[in-house]
Amino acid sequence: MKVAWLMGYPLSQTLFTSVHIDRLLWPAPKSLEDSSFIRGRSANTLSLPHQVLRAYCLLLTKTGDFVLGMVTSQHYYEASHAVYNLWPIG
């Protein structure tokens, strides 16, 4: 999914089809603690696989944020290069 996005496909058809990433990012979290699969529940209380999955998903979205930041700060053509205009992340 991440590779498909890096290749230029829209987030909505790649990373943002992930139920887990959606739970972390929707509604938009105000802090890192907010970014939890179950809002209001501390990450430490999650089961081990969920803690690891949460860390992995956060790494994935933050790297995506850096990619997005770099590409959109430069002169590029939406659609002919990549579709980056949906749902800002991070």
Added chain:
Amino acid sequence: MEVLTCSDFDADKRNAISVRVNFRINVLETLMQHADGRSPPQSLFPIMHESLNKAEKTHGQGIVVLEAFSTKLQRRLASTVPPRPMVTVSMDEAWKFWHQMLDDCRDVFSVHQAANSQDLITAYQMFAYSSPQPSTYPRALLQSFLSLDGMVASRVETICFLEEDLRSLTLPASQLLTISYGAYGRLHDGSRKVADCMQRFTDQFEQTFLNVYRALCLNSCRIRRTFCHALNDWDALQGQVEELDCIIQEALHEKPTEYLPGSPPTFSFSLSSWVYHHKINILRLTIQMGFEQTVYAPHEMAAMYWYLSNVCDIHLSHLERISHFVSANDTEIKRGSMDGASKAKATEECKQALDRLYRQYSWAKATQLLAVTLHGIFTVLQRLGIFVWQDPLYSSDALRYEIRMKPFLNLSIPEALSPDDFASHTQLADLTSQEVLTQAMTSGTSAKRAWEEIAKTTWNVAPREQKGAQVVDEKWNADVKDCLKAAIGASLCVVTLEKMINNEEWKVKAAKETRLPGLDEKSRWHRWWIVPLLPAA
């Protein structure tokens, strides 16, 4: 990670997860460095490649959980577009993509080894023409180097970058560039006008010049498209700059010199000469990229190779003109009353400019010779009925000419030819096929020699540090060698045609079997040089 090690998780699965999380951490570290305008430590890249390899090996440990993904989430988008399908790529493709992207992110920093504007464009071109072309992120990263903290490639300010290029081509050891630094107070009479002109010039070209580099960071189709627009912009600006040149000539009391024997004395037109030089370079690249992107139909090959050779001819004459005025300036400096150190510096600048002009000349000459050879080959093939426009019912030669030459028709110089003149130049109607082949043979041999000479040089005019520039060096050498192979291939093609031109049986066979090699075929020696594949003699 500590949590993982302490757990009683299955060891293999723990390792597999740990490799993936570590990989993401390293990627994040790399991207953070990029965002801060820093080069990440080189040691990170082998670790990330290693992580990818380990991840690939442990891929079988995972289970596909389809429920973890859903297109229903798209309903949250503020859009009326119905949900679109998920896009996935095969794992093989994904591993390959990551390895490639990591290599590109590492190699992109090699452009910092370019010591001047000319070397920088070579480095950018080598990166842009890599096959497969780098993905969007490394290209955006490359583009970010053009304006990082107001510096170009972490070396010079934008305005100095432009002046450096002017100095290295048309204005070595020129007082004009001193004036452009804004030294109004020290200027003699009339130079305020000159300073204003220079200010207008730098205002106009500071970004326009940098945009040529930016264009090379786009995807390859966009590069050509952007160049098509840039051509017309540069053409319009050239007219304005000629006016600035006239004001400067008058203000500085420039004396005209005789350039061509018998013709009236002329002025150097240094600024507009610089614009014209870059405009022709963009024009040449636009034409050549058309071959790469299969823009031209097989029946247009002969005409487009002729047009390319014609543009190179014009460029060669222009480079000779610039060299003439630089040499004249050099002679004047040597005769002049400058003090020793200043004189030495000025003559060194002139020498460097002449060297750079010679490099440009060699490249344009080699390109022109190979284009002439291929034009000859395709012309003879068309006379044999191969690669001929088959269906003239719904169009005319004039309309096809108009659509093909659309990006170039509005240029004031080089002025577009009328369709009839263009046809007479490209068809070589007054020469027999044998004569065309003899000419192609001569130019093919010279093209081979010219590319051999280029292959003996290096990618950079001014070596800064060899360390780290190996990537550009390798890419440049491979590119020149491919051009050389194309020149040899074209010569062999001419030999076959010369031998078989009167063999009726072979001609029938050739009409059926001759084809153009595709981009991914080995016999397509170079993306810009299409040597037709003929049946064996």
